[in-house]
Amino acid sequence: MKRHDIKVLLMRAPGTNCDLEALRAFRDMGVQAELVQSQKVFKTKNLDDYNIIFFPGGFSYGDYVRSGAIWAKEMEYRIGKELKAFVEEGKPVIGVCNGFQVLVETGFLPGFKGKSIEPEAALGNSTHGYQCRWIRMKKVNKGSCQMLNSVEEGTILQTPVAHGEGRFILPPDKLEQHLKKLYDNDQMVFRYCREDGSPASGEWPINPNGALDDIAGICNPEGNVLGLMPHPERAYYGHLMPTWTSTGLNKYGDGYPFFDSVIKFTEKKF
Amino acid sequence: MNRIVRSSQAFEHYLIDLLNTSDAELKEIGKTLGLGLSLQELQYIRDHYLIKEKKATDVELQTYDQTFSEHCSHKTFKGYVKTPDGTINGLLKTYIRKETEEINAPWCYSVFEDNAGIVDLVDDTLVAIKVETHNHPSAIEPFGGAATGLGGVIRDILGVWASPIACTDVLCFGPLNYSYEKLPEGVKHPTYLFNGVVDGIGSYGNSIGIPTVNGATVFDDDYTGNVVVYAGCVGLLKKDEYVKNVKSGDYVVLAGGRTGLDGIHGVTFASAELTKESEAISRPAVQVGNPIEEEKLKRAIKQISEEHLGSGITDIGGGGISCGICETADKYDLGVSVDLDKIPLKAAKMAPWEIWISESQERMLLAVPPKNLEKVIKIFKDEQTEATAIGKYDQTGLAKLNYHGVKIAEIELKSLFNPPKTTRTANKLAKKSVEPEFPEPNNLGLILKKLLASYNIASKEKVVRRYDHEVKGQTVVKPLQGWNSGPNNAAVLKPLEKSDVGIVISSGLNPRYGKIDPYWMAASSIDEAIRNNVAVGGRRISLLDNFTWGSPEYPDRMDALVEACKACYEIGKAYNTPFISGKDSLYNESPLGPVAPTLLITALGIIPNYSNAVTMDLKKAGNKLYLIGETKKELGGSEYYNLHGYLGSSVPKLDALKAVQSYQNITDAIDSKLILSCHDISEGGLAVALAEMAFTGGLGLNINLNKVLANEKLRLDFLLFSESNSRMLVEVSEENSVTFEKIMDGTTYSSIGVVTKIPRLDLNYDGKTVVDEALSELIKAWKTPLEAPR
Amino acid sequence: MNFKAFVYVTLKQGYSDPEGETTSDALKGLGYNVSSVRSSKAYEVIFEAADRKKATSLVDEMCRRLLTNPTKDDYRVEISEL
Amino acid sequence: MNFKAFVYVTLKQGYSDPEGETTSDALKGLGYNVSSVRSSKAYEVIFEAADRKKATSLVDEMCRRLLTNPTKDDYRVEISEL
Ligand SMILES: Nc1ncnc2c1ncn2[C@@H]1O[C@H](COP(=O)(O)OP(=O)(O)O)[C@@H](O)[C@H]1O
Numbered sequence A: 001m002k003r004h005d006i007k008v009l010l011m012r013a014p015g016t017n018c019d020l021e022a023l024r025a026f027r028d029m030g031v032q033a034e035l036v037q038s039q040k041v042f043k044t045k046n047l048d049d050y051n052i053i054f055f056p057g058g059f060s061y062g063d064y065v066r067s068g069a070i071w072a073k074e075m076e077y078r079i080g081k082e083l084k085a086f087v088e089e090g091k092p093v094i095g096v097c098n099g100f101q102v103l104v105e106t107g108f109l110p111g112f113k114g115k116s117i118e119p120e121a122a123l124g125n126s127t128h129g130y131q132c133r134w135i136r137m138k139k140v141n142k143g144s145c146q147m148l149n150s151v152e153e154g155t156i157l158q159t160p161v162a163h164g165e166g167r168f169i170l171p172p173d174k175l176e177q178h179l180k181k182l183y184d185n186d187q188m189v190f191r192y193c194r195e196d197g198s199p200a201s202g203e204w205p206i207n208p209n210g211a212l213d214d215i216a217g218i219c220n221p222e223g224n225v226l227g228l229m230p231h232p233e234r235a236y237y238g239h240l241m242p243t244w245t246s247t248g249l250n251k252y253g254d255g256y257p258f259f260d261s262v263i264k265f266t267e268k269k270f
Numbered sequence B: 001m002n003r004i005v006r007s008s009q010a011f012e013h014y015l016i017d018l019l020n021t022s023d024a025e026l027k028e029i030g031k032t033l034g035l036g037l038s039l040q041e042l043q044y045i046r047d048h049y050l051i052k053e054k055k056a057t058d059v060e061l062q063t064y065d066q067t068f069s070e071h072c073s074h075k076t077f078k079g080y081v082k083t084p085d086g087t088i089n090g091l092l093k094t095y096i097r098k099e100t101e102e103i104n105a106p107w108c109y110s111v112f113e114d115n116a117g118i119v120d121l122v123d124d125t126l127v128a129i130k131v132e133t134h135n136h137p138s139a140i141e142p143f144g145g146a147a148t149g150l151g152g153v154i155r156d157i158l159g160v161w162a163s164p165i166a167c168t169d170v171l172c173f174g175p176l177n178y179s180y181e182k183l184p185e186g187v188k189h190p191t192y193l194f195n196g197v198v199d200g201i202g203s204y205g206n207s208i209g210i211p212t213v214n215g216a217t218v219f220d221d222d223y224t225g226n227v228v229v230y231a232g233c234v235g236l237l238k239k240d241e242y243v244k245n246v247k248s249g250d251y252v253v254l255a256g257g258r259t260g261l262d263g264i265h266g267v268t269f270a271s272a273e274l275t276k277e278s279e280a281i282s283r284p285a286v287q288v289g290n291p292i293e294e295e296k297l298k299r300a301i302k303q304i305s306e307e308h309l310g311s312g313i314t315d316i317g318g319g320g321i322s323c324g325i326c327e328t329a330d331k332y333d334l335g336v337s338v339d340l341d342k343i344p345l346k347a348a349k350m351a352p353w354e355i356w357i358s359e360s361q362e363r364m365l366l367a368v369p370p371k372n373l374e375k376v377i378k379i380f381k382d383e384q385t386e387a388t389a390i391g392k393y394d395q396t397g398l399a400k401l402n403y404h405g406v407k408i409a410e411i412e413l414k415s416l417f418n419p420p421k422t423t424r425t426a427n428k429l430a431k432k433s434v435e436p437e438f439p440e441p442n443n444l445g446l447i448l449k450k451l452l453a454s455y456n457i458a459s460k461e462k463v464v465r466r467y468d469h470e471v472k473g474q475t476v477v478k479p480l481q482g483w484n485s486g487p488n489n490a491a492v493l494k495p496l497e498k499s500d501v502g503i504v505i506s507s508g509l510n511p512r513y514g515k516i517d518p519y520w521m522a523a524s525s526i527d528e529a530i531r532n533n534v535a536v537g538g539r540r541i542s543l544l545d546n547f548t549w550g551s552p553e554y555p556d557r558m559d560a561l562v563e564a565c566k567a568c569y570e571i572g573k574a575y576n577t578p579f580i581s582g583k584d585s586l587y588n589e590s591p592l593g594p595v596a597p598t599l600l601i602t603a604l605g606i607i608p609n610y611s612n613a614v615t616m617d618l619k620k621a622g623n624k625l626y627l628i629g630e631t632k633k634e635l636g637g638s639e640y641y642n643l644h645g646y647l648g649s650s651v652p653k654l655d656a657l658k659a660v661q662s663y664q665n666i667t668d669a670i671d672s673k674l675i676l677s678c679h680d681i682s683e684g685g686l687a688v689a690l691a692e693m694a695f696t697g698g699l700g701l702n703i704n705l706n707k708v709l710a711n712e713k714l715r716l717d718f719l720l721f722s723e724s725n726s727r728m729l730v731e732v733s734e735e736n737s738v739t740f741e742k743i744m745d746g747t748t749y750s751s752i753g754v755v756t757k758i759p760r761l762d763l764n765y766d767g768k769t770v771v772d773e774a775l776s777e778l779i780k781a782w783k784t785p786l787e788a789p790r
Numbered sequence C, D: 001m002n003f004k005a006f007v008y009v010t011l012k013q014g015y016s017d018p019e020g021e022t023t024s025d026a027l028k029g030l031g032y033n034v035s036s037v038r039s040s041k042a043y044e045v046i047f048e049a050a051d052r053k054k055a056t057s058l059v060d061e062m063c064r065r066l067l068t069n070p071t072k073d074d075y076r077v078e079i080s081e082l
């Protein structure tokens, strides 16, 4: 399909707050992006009209109870079927930060056997509390997450994280099995890494939140639902990068290839 | 007391007979109703009712109480001050506003008028900025106090129809290692306050999604009893969105959170008959913030302002809706009638006067023309929040309050806004601090590491990273620089998609100097704020003044206040930097004494092209390092003296004319892209600034200290650690050095060394190495103290 | 009928509890002989149900649907009639 | 001797509890007949003390110095010996 025909739905709930930079990135990509309050989505929108759904970061409903939980359950209750259908059609669904938490709480991620009824993972309290800092993440996905296939495996992206609950965890009694599945299904997408690309091995602040196996982002086995804690939309332009005054100012930053790949994939696939 | 009788209404409503009351009776009435009014003010009110020949109601007296309070009316800054040299008629008028009026900058759009100061940015876009204090609430409940402080200042920005884009916070605590045994009863430990305040600011700012991009964190013994919390907010609006046009017939719309018993203070209306009713309801002494409520308000108000649906707006802060509604009516020469029973409540039972003065958070007041009312209410509803029309503006010049159809108050607005002027007295205390004498230490490298590890200089990463400074994707120069997280001088935002203009935000405060000399303390704060701004490329700077002071009822505190105000006038004027907004918090006294006089100066600058912004990290080996400005033996109040346990008396002064010239030249050099890195010299002096530039950039420095320009021959430790004002360090490439020197011509500057690949700070004097430290050791010293376990 | 349910949500054994650890360190710093702190959340829910049995199953549902994430949380409920 | 103390910290009456209110709305939104939710925190503290009496007074001190703010919080403690 043509780029300017691509329609992106960015949903927001009370407390969503990384919506404008995400909207800006999509619009700069030349696609149609719409930011809609989720109550309005429930009442007046048809998910079928969109090609991509994006859940931005923030503190939906104050992150009370658990990050992303209230919004996730509300969505499940109000448009659960439609969302599931959207995912089953293979269309890209992306959640960043709070959006990732929402995708875990709704059961779409890790989604070992499709959407699960109860969450199969969690994003727990970070080991050092709330942190806003730049990290490096390496793309480790081997191809299942097709929407990111224009970003080569092994690419290191510098992006900021800003969260208090982002420590990826699996149930203790199923940890080994689940982790193995994540690898076997090629569900690993981003891992926190050092400057040379080697894994953070849990070391703070290279791994900023204590995430299991340095996990920064994963996808479902089908590869079309993607969640990550770091914020590519906040690294979209060159002037947002942390060292542009010494390394030089480019138009785009490390977040650009992320969005670029998602849009290229959508153009090709649909 | 028989002067106060309950009316025949079913709800709580009292009538007060003021006719022929004696002074003693007035005082008694004030006490019974829990009013903070002075006798002079009570007499003024009595005389007013005498003319009207009617009884006052509880609601009316509460309204006077709120409006006349220091918080709402700034009596100390607007009243008379008797000094040995004559009487000053209003500190604000005589110094601060006068400075602004005389500078008369064409780009000042609205100053001292509204909830926030507003200046031009570019084309039809304006920037609004406000800084507030929230000291007392934070001392009682650090998390809630700091959070609601930030929430309050964000509402100030919403209150000029602007959308918030950034926050600042400046915090002052006692030393974190303060002994628990020494803490007086009722004073909370600095560590408890520090953790609570920082989490409170973080939680509110992060949740509402406004980046906190600049601030300062200061530690001093004098803050142990009086914690200081400043919170600031910056917002953007378009000229045509700044609608101030309330007309008779417009609705009073109350939006946001529900009204509860929060923040109804010091009420001693506990007569026997009342206690029974009030027992069940406890009054929250502190407030719990709800950032998500304010996030929804923010979205709705943005839409309303873009669509020009309101005719006026104000935030609800101190004094509750009583202040917001009456002020609005008075400002437009109108009257207003309000039905208090229409206000949505969160507590089941509230007396009308409580509803009227409640300070519940997250509420805004809008004036809405009848034709837009429905649309406005719907916009709030679509954001999942409430808005209610509770009254109407009219032409009567009166505020008329009704409760279930019964008129419970009628106040003449003119009488409310012309309170009698307070008179304060200012007098110096005869105390003199002395300059210490001690031998020059021989291991200056060790001293440098100790200074880097002192709480005031050490990395504030633990604070800064608790705040989201990246949200909205506009932060071009971040509070902490690069992967080594060095201390940047100021934050730069690029807020507009279609313009390269940047906003530069910095702050300055030097409380320790204030213990020696409040005039030079204020002057230094102004210079520091401006210096930090200029160092990253800011210009066309406007200033905000925030005073945190002890009780104005003591002549010595007043004297210090007068001195600081004088400096604001004289130094601000010399720098051509108008004051556009400010705030005072007085009565900061504790069992440990008054707060150190603390003037926070916030500087708002612009940079025409953000891509010229300069950070403080060294860029490349081989480049030259210049020192701008003159070094003097000015160590009074310095970190270096403090390290030795002294205060001293040689407080840094400044030569404004020279400073203005060198700042102008620096700006020219930045615009010519000659400056690769720049760092201001402040706490810890030259040596600390050199170390910070080096370890942030990961590059070494080889410095010849003989090249440092000083007004006299200085001892080496004084040379390294003096805190003389108006100095900066600048990195310039070899090939640009000639051009740079030409631009700097006529100002005090010298080339003092070169950037090297060797990761060491190498300082030499008379051909001998005097400091030679590995950068890794320096950064460790700097990073460790505040990173240590809580 | 109205019921009041206390719901205590605790982290499952095996997970580190950063908040608890910070609190524990802080208490140690104040001189207390603390060996560990676990933090948890609690909710007091007032709700309507036909009878006690129904109430119990409703609360259980609320816990599984919203109040807890079974990956990391254990929970315990106390119900009383109002 | 080692003791285990459960400390429940709740907001005093009269304080608004945004977390409780939001949770209550959320439960209503999911179709439950909830009339109110109050949220609170709890800590399980394992610590050493000479005897039970001493333990009780120690926990009380911890509560007042760190775990609660008496201005706005009420708290309740349950102690057991380990
Ligand atoms: N309380 C705070 N809130 C936000 N930012 C802060 C705070 N304290 C310090 N900072 C930021 O950390 C950086 C370094 O601050 P500081 O050490 O005070 O620098 P300086 O060298 O100018 O004295 C600055 O960018 C400042 O804005």
Ligand SMILES: [Mg+2]
Residues within 6 Å of the ligand: B456, B457, B458, B487, B683
């Ligand atoms: Mg510093």
